Amino acid sequence: MDVALVYNVKKEEAVDAASVAQPSSQNQHTTHTNIQVAPSADAFAEWDTIETIHAVRDALSLRHSVSLIEADDNAFNTLRSDQPDIVFNIAEGRFGASREAQIPAMLEMLNIPYTGSDPLTLSVCLDKSRAKEILSYYNVANPKFAVISSLSELQSLSFPVPAMVKPLFEGSSKGIFNSSLVHSQEELVKQVKSVVEEYGQPALIEEFLPGREFTVAMLGNGNELNVLPIVEIKFDSLPSGVNPIYSYEAKWIWDQSSNPLEIFECPAKLDNSLKTAIETLCRNTYNVLRCRDWSRIDVRLDQNGRPNIIEINPLPGILPKIEDNSCFPKAARMAGLNYNQMLNTVLDAGLKRYNLL
Template sequence: MTEQRKNGPMTERTDLAKIGLTAELIGPLQFPNPIANSNHRQNLQEHSSKLKNHIAVVATNTHDLKETGFGSIETCRFFYDALKEKYQTVTFHEISSISSLNDIVTSRPDLVVLCSKYFLDVSNNTKTWFSDYFSKHAIAFTGSDRNCLEFDSNKGKAKTAIQNHGIATAKFFQACPGQFETEDKLPLFLPLFVKPIDAANGNGIDENSIVRDFESYQSKVKELFESYGADVLVEEVLPGREFTVAIFDDPETDSRSIMPVEIIVPKNEKGDRILGCAAKQQNHELLRTITEPTLSAVSELAGSAFTALGVKSFGRIDIKLDAEGNPNFLEANLVPGMTPDSSYFPRACSLQTGSKSKTNRPSAMTHSEVALKIVELGLNRINTLQQVG
């Protein structure tokens, strides 16, 4: 007998399972959010347009180190932010232990951006060179290898290599306290320029770096030896104009961009123009482009030094003119500072006046373009090695 409702026949109960509905779907009606969907589609499009490489940015706190690499952690994060705009996977690693490096190896990035040369374990005062570490684990990295980076860390070694290639550099010797008893025993005549052999960013260089008498020489050598724990570099004084040259090199495309600028430092109380730590921190020096014939002479020497030292991908070469106006090699900066408003490498890149449609002179580059170029060169080098292999 069919069951009846009081006001009419009972309708058959709907079986939700039969029509493919579940209890979770029973509730308030929800309509798609067109704005959210549009943003989602945009994010997908942006992600798909980025290159699929995994780039790991490796930095360490260099505040108390003689060599600071790209600069502060904040500066290294500028690189990270720039790379995120082009690559799908970019990771940032502030290294404070070997285990931090092991984590990077586990993730197997396509390329590691080395913002500094090494990690210093203060507990036992040992250095772990990033280039050695990642080479051991078959992971590609930006810039030069350990053998070449030694030319950055040891100015005397770099000058010796430059001399051996017939490239001009000021005469020099290395010294320690008490090595020469009297002025006439010095290998070179006074005045001389005295600086640390292994410090960067003008550390150890000040208004007393030019020594004009033997007492001043002894005092400065003793000061630097005690401060840095290493022999001191002593050079002939070069009285001419000073230049720094940013270089990008890409063997895969057989192209090299050489970007020199002049550095004009205010005179100190002694009337000398000395580019020391204090001068760099004050950031009062003027950088400007240069003209012929100095442009070609400085560019040629910088390129020759870059090649002679075996530098890979990028670096900065410092040059100064002698009394006759001839360019001389000063030093190589192979993990150069990258602070946007003060470091010479990005500033030199930004001051270039060439046109992108002309190949005779490089065009100006923004800080983000500098970061992207360094990674591009690192990836190109991987491609070259794979083709050779």
């Protein structure tokens, strides 16, 4: 098969992806005089490093002939002329609230098969409130919420605290800091203001779920959908005094490859009934949102110990090195799939949907 790997590469490294031999590590924010510097600390947190892109290419190359296509302005023309048999899509997209849908929409237009969810599901999941509306319609548990779109709505704002304040359409912990958990109306207003101003997008306010947190890797489709071993996020490994949330600081600053936090436990220690409840919740979520091939779903327990959905990641992070502490590869490893096997299983799930296996 001719497989095209379509990706966005982190700006600090936005030199020719195919020619870079020595990638810098995920957590270093290198600045070069001739390369644009990130406007905020977390501006490119969603995009992949060269190291990840090369690791995915190498994995798929074990069985296929693989080309690299950057998801930039030229992507459409390149895809149209290359006509790969299938695209392995890890592109996070460029601008706007539906950015993750951009490459899949082009591929549908060109009638080229691709792995992962379709434009509709990718857009819905990136807009956390739209995803929650669908989940609520199907009675899939998720925390109560409100959306504040402009500063003029702040005057009448009232929401029970403690609450979480997040940008409406970000991932990779962008815009989620230790201060995102607010305990007073005053903090709430301040945090909403900072999201609206700094991220130029609505703020999602959510009931704070005080219980344990899990992230659940899902692999496959239909009757062959597998829930991989559940990962628990153990907040007691964070520096003392900080909030029990998986913030930008926890993900990218306090956890370094050179000094990894012992923050994940996989498989999570769960009694059978809670394990089944989490798995059922995640299967329902995956199905009602029409996720395809793979996704990673964040779950947290409410004050009654009941699992709730926090968010759905139809393009899960896949840092290749074990020290990078990436959850989807960790869960796959626990299920007996190494990094290369994990990626080829995703590709096979896609090929199978198109009857190309």
